[in-house]
Structure formats: structure tokens, C-alpha cells
Amino acid sequence: MQKGKLSYRKAIYNALDHVMERDEKVVFMGEDITEYGGAFGVSSDLCRKHPGRVIATPISEGGFTGAAVGLSMTGYRVIIEIMFMDFITLAADQIINHAANVHYMYGGQVKCPLVIRTPAGGYRGYGPSHSKSMENFFMSVPGLKIVAPSTALDAYGCLVSAVYDNNPVLFVEHKLLYNIEEDAYPKRLEAIPLGKARVARAGADVTVVSHSYGVQLSMEAAKELEKEGVDVELIDIRTLKPLDMAAIEASVKKTGRLVYVEEGDTFGGIGSEVVSGIVERCLPYLDGRVLRVGKPEVPIPASMVAERFILPDTGRIKEAVKKSLSWK
């Protein structure tokens, strides 16, 4: 048994270690993931534990993602790391036109079990090319799954499931989550099925839905709102694609109000999809405004002062929740 607390970083490490231990066919590829320890130190000593299967690549995001597709089409389960999510643009062809398509377009002859792990998000002053949350860019890719857990337990459970899924899965890790910890070290780490939301906090007044670091922010906001007499139900959607609309629907039917919180752009964001889906499903149940909290249409500036004006915070979440309580 492990000692101490389980951090998000450690949970991902444990999941990687577990699946590689369990299955010789699991391979992990990415830039600087061997002795350097990978982005934000997540891969640590994995290369020593699983020699030959932790592969440091050249700086060729398109090339190694494409190679991972070929590798997974020929019998391996591949995990790749894209060092910052912003760089995923360089592998967009391999993900969108290849990985996500091969199973369907080749008539079911092949599978592409490929997990694309990547740290996303801002608040750290990294500037426009190192701070984006781009999960919404991939919502319209048929054949792809998207997961963005917000807790260490979910990170572990969803990553194990992602690796054993037979489809490409985009696995988004927010940089600010790596250091968060579970209160106690869990007795047992378990796989969590993809596509199932989690009620992070039960409540009666407003349904707040979010993913990734947005859940942490929303939880803080919910705690503060409690003091002001507003009882938030917080849903951690965890998997963005497929999206557990049933869970959101059930909650909204109870509270009559909906706020989606995300770090990426509001315009064209995950919230747009959730709001539209809810409006299609249960417009008559709505008892207040449905609102979206996200980033305005501005690149993320390097200045941390400027960045704070752009990215969501608890203040803006609280404001939206209060607004959703009325029709005005």
C-alpha cells in the first residue's frame, strides 16, 4: 500500500504503470518522457520500469501521432503525450482524418486503441501558445472520445478505461490539477467507465456542469454560494464525448437552471452543446436562465495580470449562478 496522499499527477502515473505492467502490448510515446520525466513530471521513472516501451520521440507531433496510429492498427495499445495541448494542432490530421476514422471507414476491420494525453489550460502565464484548453475543438470528430477528469481518482479510473477502450481517446489534463490530492490514499483504484458523469455535489437550486479544472473552480464557488443561501448541484461531466446528457437532464429537471463552466472559449464551447442539448430535451422544465461561463474570444495573454481578466474565476461563476436564478 502507498503512503501519503494521492495526487492527480501520481494517479496518472499509477494508471500508466498499471496498464503497462498488466499488458506487454501497451506502449507510451512522447517527447522527453524518458529520464526527463515527461511534461510536468508525470512519467517520472516509467522508462526504467518498462524498458523499451516508453519511447522518447523527436519533436514531430504529427509524425509520432501518425506512427502511433500505425502501431495501434497493428496490435498495440498506444498512449502518446502531447507536451502542451496547444501543440495538438500539429497532429490534427493524424487524429481527425486517421485515428478517428479507421475503424468505421475500413468497415470494422481495424481498431485504433490510442490515448492522446495532454496537459491543457492557463493561469500560469505561459502565453498564447502554451495555455489553451482545446477540448472543444475535437467535439465534432466522430470516432473520437474525449475525457477530462477533475480528480485524482477519476484521472486514474478514466485513464485505465481509456487505454482499454478500443478507440482513440483524447485525455485532457489541466496543469493546475497535477498537484491536487485526494484526502486519503484510496484503498483500491478502480477503472471508471467512460461516458458517465459524476455528481460532485448534490444540490437543489441550480445545476452547474463542468469538466477538468472548471470543476474545482465550481466547487469553490458552490461552497461560497452555500453561505449565501444558494444550493448548487455540481455535475462533473468527466467524459465530453460521449456526453452523459441523461445525467445533466435529470439534474436540470430537478433544479430548473443550468450553468456550464469551462476554461475554453464560450463561443463554440462545450457549454454551447450542453445548453442546446438541454433546451432540446427539457425546455419546459427551465425555471431560470441557462448560462455559460468560459473564456471570451481573446488569445490568452502571457501577462498573468491580463490572463486573470480573461480566464474564468469563482467570481464569474457565482455571478452566473445568481443570474440563472431569475429570468432577467
Next chain:
Amino acid sequence: MQKGKLSYRKAIYNALDHVMERDEKVVFMGEDITEYGGAFGVSSDLCRKHPGRVIATPISEGGFTGAAVGLSMTGYRVIIEIMFMDFITLAADQIINHAANVHYMYGGQVKCPLVIRTPAGGYRGYGPSHSKSMENFFMSVPGLKIVAPSTALDAYGCLVSAVYDNNPVLFVEHKLLYNIEEDAYPKRLEAIPLGKARVARAGADVTVVSHSYGVQLSMEAAKELEKEGVDVELIDIRTLKPLDMAAIEASVKKTGRLVYVEEGDTFGGIGSEVVSGIVERCLPYLDGRVLRVGKPEVPIPASMVAERFILPDTGRIKEAVKKSLSWK
């Protein structure tokens, strides 16, 4: 004066010819755009009319898009052609991390007047890598504009405006539009400001909003619906980013109902944004369901029979419009 009718293809050609004629600083780059005449024959003889400024590139979408960024940062207005929209994935980094960012992130020191022209869309049996409508993938890119006109006049007018815009503009042309024609050859071709929707058909019962080829389909559906006693107001949104929500809002306040029609995925589509925006702005005015018509989450198969099950048609538009008339 020209004789005959003005096709969409010819309108784009005319716009290109016009801006290149007018301004020595306009350059056009892309694969096979010289004597071959470019994708779907649009560029025709432009290379002979503007020698040296119509540049046939190697098959290097990322490279020539990046070069176009460098060219536009140093004083040129650049138009590039991406032969099929699906290939834009290869230039995603150059568009998202560079073209769209440079003006803001460099503090206003540079401009990037770059038009990315690209044919999109299916119904032609080209299969998964040559049929996508991907405009929704770019909705969350701050600094980028997106235009997808549906008529020859708009194609001309919006393209001229796009070239003279000082920002990168993604200009989407649906393959099935190239052969559509204006009824008569217009006396005068005029620039059309980006960001303004057009009421394609005035009506009282349901607001249908669409762009690109979806407008043509919706118009057909509207004509058929008229016979069934349903009076559709059809809004051609033309510019997707920035989005003319005011025009949609005005119409929905009148009709109380909204249907968005697009060829790309419904899930995470333009319709999601429009529906969410309307719900935020005028939920109390809604008098029926708001619905989205688009593609299900399936890659576009090559089989034209199968493709027809996947892509929107007038039947599905009519169905949605009728559904929107009631709350059930």
C-alpha cells in the same frame, strides 16, 4: 460587361481577379492553382493574368500556410487555397497558433491579412477524407473570421471584403455551390461587409438559420413547406465568426421558433452556438422548440447511398421545422 449568368465559381474567380488587379500586394498561393486551374477549376487562367503572383506550391499545407503568414506579416495580402477542407488539419497550427494570434499577441504591431479559401462538403461520394464541413472546428479561434456564403453575389462580395480585411479569414466554399447561378448577371458587383446576415426569405412562422449549401437546401425546404402552409423565415448567416446574433434574435422574437441547418456535425456544431446564444438572449420569446439539423456523429462514407443517410436533406429540414411548431 459580362454575358450570361454569374455562377458561384465565376464570382469567386472575379473577386480574385478584381483584388489582384487592383492591388499589386495581393498574392494567391496553393496547390495546382496555375495552369491546372486549381480546385474545382476556380482559379482558371488567373496565373496568366497575374503572372508571378499566382504561386503553385508543393504539397505542403502546413508549410505554405505558414509561409503565407510570413508573407502577410511583411506587407502582402495573401489568399491561399486548401484543396479540400479536410486537409486544413495539416495547417491547423499555422492558422490557430500563428495567423490568428499574431496581431493580438504581438501587441498590435503586425497584421495578418490572410484568406484561407477552401472547398468543403459532401454529397459527392468522395469519402471520409474529402467530404467534411469543418467550419465549426474553427469557431473557438480568437482572431480568426469565418465566412461561408451561399450565393454567387455573396461569394463575390464577401471574398473581396475578406481580402481587404486585415485579419485571417477562413473562407468556406461548398463544392455543390460552384455551379449555382444568379438569375441574371448583376450590373455591379459589390463588397459585402463581413459579419452581417441576410434575410434570404421573409416569413412569419419559424426562423431557419443556415450557411453555405445549407441555405440552398433550406430554401428548397421552405418552398415546399409554403405549400403545406408553413411560412419560413430563412436567414443566411454568411459570416459565422463574428456571428450576427442580432439578426437571428430579431427574427426569433418575431417567429418564436428556431431551426439551425448545417452540414457538419450537429454535436458541437454552429447550431449549438446559435441555439445557446438565442436561449441566453430571448428564451421568454420562444414559442416552440429550437432544433438543430446536421450530421450525426459518423464519418462520411464513400458510398453515395450511405452518404445520403448521413447528410442533411430537405426532408429532415422540413421535419425539424414542423417539429419546432409545437412543444412536443
Next chain:
Amino acid sequence: MKAQADEFDIFSTMGDLAGKVEEGQGFDILEMYKTALTIRLFEEKVDWLFARGKLGGTTHLCIGQEAVAVGVMEALRPDDYIVSTHRGHGHLIARGAEITKIFSELLGKREGYCKGRGGTQHLSVMPLNFLGTNGITGGGLPIATGAGLSIKLSGEDRVAVCFFGEGASNQGTFHESLNMASAWDLPVVYVCENNMYAMSTRFTKVSRFDDVALRAAAFGIPSVIVDGMDVVKVAENARTMVHKVREGTGPVLIEAKTYRFCGHSKSDARVYRSREQESEWKDKDPLVKMEATLLEKISHGELEHVRRSVKSMIEDSYTEAERGADPDIKDAMEGVYAEREALIS
């Protein structure tokens, strides 16, 4: 510009090749001819079908380039992987795919290899380890490289063969793939079908040299340029190269100089090249060359018989394919995601 041999001595790395394996020997020219002819007549039929509007989408025929597909496949084992291009019918046929099922796929029928979903540019035949044709120019290069990595990780002596055009060698994926393959000594045989044009674009207009093989030198990848119109030369060189790769010394590149007799795709007036150039190349027709060789051994009558039987096989296959079923809505909508195989903890 032509690279001077003394300027860039790229083929010197061939020096350490273990000499040709079974030089000029062991080729069944008649079999190769039958395959090449099947490709030719298949492509002509496809052309005919397009002209009559019987096929949707587009297509890229490899008429004139048959010797490359046939010669390379000659050198392969059934367990080797193949990654193809948009111009892949020849590769499929040479690999042994069923004509009927290829037609079915082009016709968008349920019975096609990919249930009609892939069509000409997305056609995979996994029982033949044929990982697929590819609609993205240069898209197959990293995939083949990954297949090479797969072989290497499994410690097998298979090879992965990657076809690509000279136009595709301008994509960044070419560079990234060759670099990975050479850095990691992957068993990949890169086969460039250099037909001088990418659509309308003459290679030398968008790159400084005529030869793609030159580009392999930057990665220390041994390469060879072969006459792609001569099936025996292709086959000999392919054997040598494949043999070398199978021994585990890393990737190689074969550049086959060839020519497509037809246009790029269904609509192409070929304004970018001269009729003289075309006829010069047609004089090098690989099938004519094979026929000449064969006629030293068999009679005109026997040859004619071969032609007739291939022809009727193509026609029969098409007729059968045409009788197939169109996909229904379930065929179209299902199968986007693969199922999980077992529960894990």
C-alpha cells in the same frame, strides 16, 4: 536541376548491401504479367465506369505504373505490412485482393472490403496486412513507420512497405517519418512512385532536384533508383532491399521512375504535360515489355488467351459486384466506435 552523382554521392551507402539476392532469377514473368494485366484492365474498366457515371466520387488510376506494384509485391511475404496511397488499386491487386470485392467497394456496396464506406481512397484489406489506401497525401508515411515500429517492438522479421508519390515527399510527414525510421532502425521499405507529377505539378517546379532518393541520404537511409517501367528491375531491387531490411539494419528507400499514362483523376485534361512526353513514356509501357519477354517463350495465341481470360475475369467480377446490396441506414450509421473486448479493473 539534376543532382550530380559526384556532388551528392547518395548511393554509396548501397555499397554495404549484401549483393543482389538471386539475381534475375526466380521470377515467374507470366504470373507477374497476369497481375499487371489485371491491374491494367481493372483500371480501364474503372475509367469506363466513371465516364458512364456509374461510380461516385473520384478515382486515381495507375495505368502505366503497374510494374512498380507488381515488382515490389513480388518481394514480400504474406505477413508483411503494406501502406498505400490514393492511387492504390494496383497495390491492392498485386497484393492479391479480390477483384470483385474491390469493385464492390468502389461501387459503395455492402460486400466491399470496407462495406462501401471507404471507397477507392480508404481501402483496407486486413487479412492481407494491407493497412489501407489513403486520401491524405503523405498520410500513409507515419502509419507505415508505426507499423515498422510495431514489428520492431515485437521482434519479428516482417517489413512494412510504404508506397508514396514524389509529390508526397514534399509533406512534412515524409521528413518526420524517415527521421524516426532511421533513428530507430525500423524495418520500413519506403517506395516512392516517382511519376514526375503531383496532379499538374511537375516535381522539379516545387523542389530543386529530380530525385527523391536524394532525400533519404539526409537520414542515412540507403536508397536505390530503379526503372519503374521494368518489372524485373523493380522486383530484383525490391528483393535486395527487402532482404536487407528483414535483416534488421533499418529502413531503405526505393525510388521507381514511372509515369501515369492517364490523367491525375477522373477529370484532367493534362494541360501541364506534352503529348510528346506522353508518347515517349508510352513507348516504355511495362506490359509491352513483359509481353515481348513472354513471346520468347509462349505463342501469340497463348498470350491472347491470357488476355481474354483476364478480361473476362474482370467483367465477371464487375457483374457480380454490381449485383451486391446497397448499404441500408444501419450500415451507414453503425460501427463508428469499436466495442470493448473485456472488462478490466
Next chain:
Amino acid sequence: MKAQADEFDIFSTMGDLAGKVEEGQGFDILEMYKTALTIRLFEEKVDWLFARGKLGGTTHLCIGQEAVAVGVMEALRPDDYIVSTHRGHGHLIARGAEITKIFSELLGKREGYCKGRGGTQHLSVMPLNFLGTNGITGGGLPIATGAGLSIKLSGEDRVAVCFFGEGASNQGTFHESLNMASAWDLPVVYVCENNMYAMSTRFTKVSRFDDVALRAAAFGIPSVIVDGMDVVKVAENARTMVHKVREGTGPVLIEAKTYRFCGHSKSDARVYRSREQESEWKDKDPLVKMEATLLEKISHGELEHVRRSVKSMIEDSYTEAERGADPDIKDAMEGVYAEREALIS
């Protein structure tokens, strides 16, 4: 593996260079030293600031690599374009950017060159034709190539200089850029700062050769490998190469062998390289070399005076930058889109 000169005779294309322009002459070592020292002390200050949590984000220091920036800039005219990397402070300073405004930018202040929006990795100084540092490895290569195309289309005799690391040469953009530049004879000077590591990744672990220059040969691009720790050698070769490019014969590549004395970025324990290797390279400190040369002409006291004045300039600049204003919400939110200049019809 090291490419053998006889195996890949890549530098033979240098033969047609017009000889060195003003060999070893006309360099003001004292000026170059002042610039190099400014870079060094600036970077040390930045390091210090990071250690104290005074700066957000991350940073990539070029300590050890100063001679490359200084030597290359020596060869340029004010109207030449420059495209830089994530490790760009040295390029900026050598180009003549104001220290205060660079500090302001790093501090995220309104007075920064980019109003604090860009920070270290997105720092452009258009009045100096400095098109920007770049947070995307390999991202600058096509942009510089486009600047080269711009010069060519305008018929000017400017050049575009593109800095990039050996790690970036594994990106597809490198291949695509060099190909376009060579096919179109663009006036681009590609300058590879080969410090052997990309983050923790030794170049030879992810590519077969030590030298990036080899890769230029595939495109017929003349290249030269220079000792990047010797500012005079860099400057001489840069002059020669820039001169050649200005004459319109197409792109060139300069590979400067260098070493970063510090870690990759603010948090890097440098486990991937030995302290011995580090101290070997530190013995080649370009500043120490320049000091030795200078001491043949000036006294220790004079040198010390130079050091003190640069040091105090850096401190003063920082103090001034720190006094600058933080952006307000308007600064953060506005300016995403550029305005139209005039109405058109």
C-alpha cells in the same frame, strides 16, 4: 553516428561561394563583447527573477550561446527580417532591442514590446524587423520562408534570417520550408543553433547524424558548420553566407555548434547530461574567448569598467521596467482583430 565527409559530401556546394567577404576584418570585438555580455547578464538577471518568483510562465535562457546571436546579427542590415525561437532573448538583444522593453514584456507590463501579451515566447519588435520569438518548436521556419518570399516578390536585396534549434529540425515544417526556399530560390539564411539537446533529448537519439547541415544537402542548399562558441568565426561565416544570399542565389544554412550552459527552462535538473560535458563546454565560454582577445588591446581595468557599466545598465533597465503599469481589463480584452484601413468596393 557521424556522417563521413566522403560518404555525404555535403559541403562541396560551398565551393562556389565567392570566398569570404572581408576575411577576419572589420569586426569591432569590443562592441560584440558588450552585446554578448549584455545578453549574458540579462539572462542571469532573468534567471534570478525566476528563482525569486518575480516572473510568471517559463523562460529559456541562451547562456553559452551568445556568440551565435551576436555573430549572425553582425552580418545583417537593419532592413533584414529575423525570425527567432523560444530561446530568443539573445537574438532580440543582439538585434538592438531595448533592454527595458524586453524586461517590461517579460514582466507582463503594458510598456512591453507586445503590451505584455506575448511574453518571452511571443516577442516581436517590428521596428527592428524582428518578426518574433515563437512558442511552437519549428513554428518560425515557414514564417521566415514567407518573409523570404516577400522579399523576392518585392525584388529587394534584403534577407530573412531564421533561427531554429537542432530539435526543431525534426519537425515537418523544417522540411517543407527548406524545400520551398530551395525550389523558389528564396533569400533565407537558416541558422541552426545546434546545442545538441532539445530539452532532454540528445539529437543523436532521435536522428541518425550529429549534423543538421546534412539535411540541407537534400535540397541543394549550401551549408556550413561553424564553431558557435567563437563569435568571430560565426560572424565571418555569416557575412559570407548573407552576402551570397543577398546576391539572389537562394537560401543557405549555417549550423552553429553551441551549448546552453543552463537548463532547458526554469525547472530542469539536467539529468540527461553529465557535469563533465558541461564543464568541457564551459571551457569554451564565448565571452571568455572574447575577453582574452580584448585583453590584448585593453587593460583589465577597462574591461572591468565595461562589465560594470553593462551590469548597471541591466539593473537600471529592470528597475525602470518594474515601475511600469500592469495591463487593465481593456488592455487584456481589446485588439484581437485589426481594423480595416479603408473602404473598398
